[in-house]
Amino acid sequence: MNDENAVMSTADRLIYMANQIARNVAVMGQDEAAAMVEDHIRSFWDPMMRRQIVALAAERPDALSPIAAAAVGRIAVHCR
């Protein structure tokens, strides 16, 4: 975070949220954490947000952390 005014687009916010969940459960280890993030997003994100994060993962592959990317990848399978 720099000292510029924080204006986050919805897309940036969704990516931030997925990465934030991943950071908070990363201590569980890659596989368990990815499963946890997947379950969390399925349980608490509405379908449109899930579709958006799947699309964003495809558009901006470097934006998600490895754990978040793994979780979103699993969600993407079910979004097809």
Add this chain to the structure above:
Amino acid sequence: MTFTRETDHGTPPAIATGKSVTLTIDGAQVTMPEGTSIMRAASLTGCSIPKLCATDNVESFGSCRLCLVEVEGRAGYPASCTTPVADGMIVRTQTERLKQLRRGVMELYISDHPLDCLTCPANGDCELQEQAGAVGLREVRYGYDGATNMGQAKDQSNPYFDFDPSKCIVCSRCVRACDEVQGTFALTIEGRGFDSKVSPSQGQDFLSSECVSCGACVQACPTATLTEKKVVEIGTPDRAVVTTCAYCGVGCTFRAEMRGEELVRMVPWKEGKANRGHSCVKGRFAWGYAQHQDRILKPMIRSSVTEPWREVSWDEAIAYTASEFRRIQAQYGARSVGGITSSRCTNEETFLVQKLIRQGFGNNNVDTCARVCHSPTGYGLKTTFGTSAGTQDFDSVMKSDVILVIGANPTDGHPVFGSRMKQRLRQGAKLIVIDPRRIDLVKSPHIEAAHHLPLRPGTNVAMMTALAHVIVTEKLYDEAFIRERCDWDEFEDWAAFVSQPSRSPEAVEPLTGVKAQDARAAARLYATGGNGAIYYGLGVTEHSQGSSTVMAIANLAMATGNVGREGVGVNPLRGQNNVQGSCDMGSFPHEFSGYRHVSDDAVRGLFERKWGVTLDAEPGLRIPNMLDAATEGSFKGLFIQGEDILQSDPNTHHVAAGLAAMECVVVQDLFLNETANYAHIFLPGSTFLEKDGTFTNAERRIQMVRKVMAPLNGYADWEIVQLVAQAVGLDWSYTHPSEIMDEIAELTPTFAGVHYARLEAEGSLQWPANEAAPHGTPTMHIDGFVRGKGKFVVTDYVPTDEKTGPRFPLLLTTGRILSHYNVGAQTRRTANTAWHPEDRLEIHPADAENRGIKDGDWVALRSRAGETALRALITERVAPGVVYTTFHHPDTQANVITTDYSDWATNCPEYKVTAVQVALSNGPSHWQEGYAEHSRLSRRIVPLEAAE
């Protein structure tokens, strides 16, 4: 209920020893608990002993000498209030000698008391008058020509009650109530002998003294010395209705004492199990907003927020609401609309709003203001314990030996419970406070925290893990409890994590700013000091790691065996009156009532069969997601009942942009709040005095709200929601809120035994209340956790992304003050503004000096999200580097400053950590001036007559 005064047994119940004694009072043999006073024993058997200085909410004092009795075999005439019953004792309360003595005592009192009974506001409601009659006083032989204390000036400084020292009999009931019940010690008896008089603080008037205006002294006063201004203005009440306060999550019950349709006063109900006869300045006095001239009583609509409001009939407003929501759904899809339920409204009203969204609009886009306060409690306690609620009742604190308060300020935010906690602390319980601010509990009269850990905002998880590190590495945990009640493998994983050297108090000291030895001592005290109870508030939840901290707290309680009995537990102090209830009622977008996920086919099927529709199995949008979707163009209609998200939610610019992007915003409220500046339809709401229903407080206690007057707007809020539901084609036909509760009970296992008849019979019920627990559940998880085995969760410290830096070097944390409530919509429309007319910025003297700021100066407060201006209050309550303000005044709009950062699991905003800069300013910012003009234009109203 017609008007009768509550029975006063003169002295409190004895401390339970399990033993009883048998004695004779006026010829009747009675058996009483050991330690009971003769006065109380006599009262309980229907024999009333005259009294003045005794009342049953304070300890006996024995000063008035009116309650003298004869005890066979004992010399003299002991005071019945201070003499405990004994086995075989023979007591006489009515003899000729006693009558003579009492009459003599009363004669002395009356010789120094004005005889203006007919014009006295307490006429007919005065214990002195009543007792003078009871002892048969017919003359005062001393005359009235000598020195008296009459003719003294009244102190009318307090906005709610007058102090007339001329009528004072110096019984000390007010002083003792302030000491024992409230715990403020603001009153004293000044002077000696004949010159003795009641004095607030150091001879100050009430308003400028330390008095917190809780009303305990007024309630205790046996004369007209301390009298509510409303009684002076209206007269004494002629009926009383027991109901529940609509302010904080303590849920105090009151007698609404009425004269006809007019509310004269709210008197705390002694039978109330949440408040035990006590009150605070808000519930006791600050109800004038209910009749305030700002209340909107007619529905209004407008097609654009730039137009003035147009008053319309209820029929037109309801039809327009329904047609707009149907139009939007037809145009943009089923998920383009949603609703927000209110934690200020009743359970029944909340249930109906979420039902309207789910059944009527066919989606789960419903959320509640708990999103911005205790949603992490829901997540954290459900994950670890299995249910989303505190574990104890309030009485439990009286059996605690160590009380750990983290991120809460009970004496301001939950004052009646704060007073109970202080009672226990004065009895000797130890206190640990973990808070960046030096809150009043840290040191106040007769109370001093054993440990205050003044951590840096945002480091809760590191702090709690450091405490766990000490408990595990020093083997202070309760292995037997953990093996029996929790998953041992999960404990071992957690224990290994917290034992890492990097988690130790020494390692995290640079992060938290808390000295390692203090953290170690606090951890040892909590683990080994006996019954350990944790109380927490929004200083825990409103962080980017709010849910993690809740789970860290639960871990600590499980590790030390402090769950499942009285005196211990994990206790979230809920902010608003019905936060617990609104969450219980299915207000979150992912779950139905009773915290059951919408994807659960069996649960959804239950609701589908009852409601006759197919329900959405997908979670809906949370409030911030709704606002995001609105700015993206996919979310267009929002029904908001009793919430003011523009003022209460973070990053005001973001909220305003979201609301402005919607095509139909409905606000159902008492006043044109800040959110209504962006609304198209305004449906006037009703106050808690104008409707029936229930609230559920922070201890899961479901209590009755009873209508004491007709709704000024014409409808109770549940009726308005029903009209909307009917207009969108639903076949709702509730005739009373009890029928809504019956439906809740049918659909919600934890409420299965909750019906109005049961609530009337029991007074209140703490859920779960069902076949397994017909009288409710004061203490949870007694024989096992709701989820089976308690779950230890590893909670890694992940620093917030909101960082201080060269441009924003200070950390802002926000909170509340005793005299105001939430966004202040209610309390700003009462005389409570006498104590807090504006939000102020608390800043440490060193930070102020560096910036050339003097106390009272206007300062600009800037963050990455926005800027506002307010006046400075220089104080050492905040640490260097930390500033603090409240959010009660829309002129300040503290949430212009707060950011979009939120809890990782629930999106609860991070109100408690915002990097800011503070600098001298000339006055309100451009934004504030612009917003004031915007509000003025938004609130223009074209009356109904002119509109037609």
